[in-house]
Amino acid sequence: MTNRSSFLKLILLLAAALLLLLVAEVAGAQEAPTATPPDLPAQSSAVRSDDGAGLEAVDSAPVVIDGVVLFKVRGVSALPAEKRAQVIADRISALAADPGFSREALRIDESRPGLSVLMAGSHMVMGLTDADARLENIERHILASLFLTRVGDAVDNWRHDRTPATLQRNALVALGSTFVLALIFLAGARLFRKARAFLEQRLRQRIHDVQFQTFRVVRAQQLWGVLNGAISLLWVVVVLTAVYLYLSSVLVLFPWTRGLAGDLIELLLNPLRTLGLGFLQAVPKLAFLAVLFFLLRYTLKLVRHFFDNIRDGTVVMASFDPEWAMPTYRLIRLLLIALGVIVAYPYIPGSQSEAFKGVSIFIGVIFSLGSSSVIGNLIAGYTMTYRRVFKAGDRVSIGSYLGDVEQVHLMVTHLRTPKNELVAIPNSTILNSEVVNFSTLARTRGLILHTTVGIGYGTPWRQVEAMLLEAVARTPDLLRDPPPFVRQTALGEFNVTYEINAYCADPREMFRLYTELHRNILDLFNEYGVQIMTPSYEGDPEQPKVVPPERWYTAPARSPEN
Missing domain, CATH: 2.30.30.60 (SH3 type barrels.)
Structure with a gap:
């Protein structure tokens, strides 16, 4: 009960204080307002902001002239610090650009209580309150004097940097820096070429494979590639460093680019700082991923080496065809990689972010839609x-x-x-x-080539079978063992259908062997005057349809003896 009562009392006190502040604001608004510098809100508001009882104070902002920070000013929610600093910088630049203005016209006006106003003749430059002084932890009138000196120096520097003599001198310096940069690039490129040639001549022949017994761990070509990449990386670092030094030294010479020169280091350091902090936070996870990667990589190498031995016949497994070695390795590799991805996923930096999850889902949907076939x-x-x-x-x-x-x-x-x-x-x-x-059984039993002819009933079937077997004997590359054989497949209305079957060892020669066999059948039946009645029969001709030997080589055919 005691704690609850204290809490209620605290709430009532805060409510009463808030009510008093609102009454004070209304009363102040009804009074005639005094002249307030347009670069900051009313003094009372600024003071209350610093005390924490009024408007919440915002961060300070620097007043920058030609890339040089003069000082910092604070702001409140009614007038942000960035806007106030920009207004002051514009006034100082306007004074410096006015040829009728001299530094002696700068003065401090302390006529208003709690407020120091920096004046340039009859024009106000800026106003300082006690809250601004507390930001620097210094008395207000001392801070005003320091600010007045900085404003005068800024005006003098602004004018000096834009004089023709200064611009001409800086332009010559920039031109000389450009020439020096070009010389550095030319000399550096030549030096790195010579260094690469020297290393290739002296070291490349001495680099050998790193292997454990007969297992090759790292190839010599890979080691040389790492060394060559290190040389290239060193050259890139030298080039980037030279370019950065050149830009930082040249941009600072001119007032319009001096601010950019100051931001160069931030442009480089901010991403590096972000990457560095992210890397430090991810070091434990990256270490786990590195160990997992190398473990998975060498596991895959050992599995590949095992299946290579099966494929080459070094390792023999019962009921396992050597032709299955590489397909089985691919399946096991896919399973191992999938297992590695599952284990590594929670340790991937950013894997828990919504963007990473969204990309993963998108890739999964695309893969599922387009991978069915x-x-x-x-x-x-x-x-x-x-x-x-x-x-x-x-x-x-x-x-x-x-x-x-x-x-x-x-x-x-x-x-x-x-x-x-x-x-x-x-x-x-x-x-x-x-x-x-056609090849599976041909390796052990041979492939049977077969063709059919139709012969009339007037020709003895023993003669026909003998002629067909002789045609096989005249055909080279047809096997004699197993022996060829003839089948009578049909007794037609006008002829008997004979089928000659012969074995060959190479199915890729089947078309050539068919051609040779058909030629020999035609020659043999012509020699013995037996008419082939395939494919159809209408009646017996007066003369048998055979080609006599004297017409076998009718032009343009040529006899093999000629």
Whole structure:
């Protein structure tokens, strides 16, 4: 109860004080106002602001002339410090630009109590109150004298900096600084070129790979790249330093750019200060991310090294095809990276900010909208890999396309047709199509090439089969083991359909072998005077439809003996 009563009493006292202040303000407003300098509010308000019982005081602001800070002034909510400082600076610049004004006209008017007014003849420059003096922790009349001296010096410097002689001298200095900067750039560029050439000649041959037993950790080329990058970074630092020194020394020569020269250091230091503070705050998280990065990187290298050995046959695993090594490595790499991102996400600087979350959501939406077909092709690619549908180099038939598999990617498969055309087929299309692989069994059992002929019933079937087997014997690159064989596939109305089957070891030669086999069949049936009745039959001609040997090489054909 005691604490509650004390709290109520405090509230009542504050309310009474606020009421008294309001009454005083109304009474002051009804009285005739005195002349108040337009660069600051009424004296009583300024004093009350400093005491904390009236309007809340705002931060101070510097009065700047040609980039030089003369002094600082304070403000209140009715007249901000920045606006007051700008008004005072404009008045001082106007006095300096007036040729009829002399420094001796500056004086201090102490006629009003609690207020010191800096006058230039009959014109007011600024007014000082006790609150301004307390800002500098000095007596008001002493502060007024100091401010009066600074204003006089500012006027003299303003005029001196704009005299023709001073401008000409500073322009020559600026021109000389520009010439020196150009010489520094030329000499520095030449020096750095020589340094890079010297290091490349003396050190590059001595840099070797960093490896642990047979495992290569860092390549020599990477080490040389780091050294070369360090040299380039050093040159960039030298260039930036020279440019900064040049700008800071040249801009300060002229009154119009002197303020910019003073801001150069702030332009550089403010971002660096912000980055530095943010970096210091993020050091623990960055250390964790660095450890996680290197751990994940070398884990991926070890996994890659393991699967490379499986692919090369150094490591043999039962029921695991060496062709699965790289696709499996890619899957494991994706899982490890995803796990690393999940672990690292809370430690990424700014990951908890709304902007970061918004960008993450936006990227996720874009990825989900545009990746449906991509994900389908990826899944189809891995499905084909583990199903052993085909591999690079196989001759396959996919839908209406027939050719040799050039490359198998996760998204598409490249097929080279016998016409030397490169066809890119999406893996999702392959997964939904019939695939005929001519090469898988051809490596062990051979691929059977077959063709059919129709021969009349008047020709003995033993003769026909013998001629077909002889045609196979005359065709090079057709296998003798397993032996070829003939099948009678149909007894038609007018002819018997024979099918010759022969084995070949290379499916990529199937078109050439078919051509050679057909040529030999035509030659043999012509030699023995047997008419081929395929594809249709209407009646027996007077003469058998055969080509006699003397007409085999009718022009423009040439005999191989010639």
